[in-house]
Amino acid sequence: MATKTNPLQFLQQVRTETAKVSWPSRRETAITTTMVFIMAFVAAVFFLVVDQLLHYGVGLLLGIGG
Structure with a gap:
């Protein structure tokens, strides 16, 4: 189990x-x-x-213009 660090020690470590x-x-x-x-x-x-x-190509492929 890890030991707890008090807030002051933690800030010093940071x-x-x-x-x-x-x-x-x-x-x-x-x-x-x-x-x-x-x-x-x-x-x-x-x-x-x-x-x-792709929009143009699919439009031509499906025959709905380009």
Whole structure:
């Protein structure tokens, strides 16, 4: 059975662990965030195009126009 840690010890442990974390710089964070938005936009456009092509293809296949 695990022993319980009192809240003060827990907070000290959390502080010690967060000091070990390698935090990104503001510039790295901004670049990463920008890249995420760009990739989300590219993915959205890609899936829009694929969806439109499939819609057109299924329409032709079923004979209901394109």
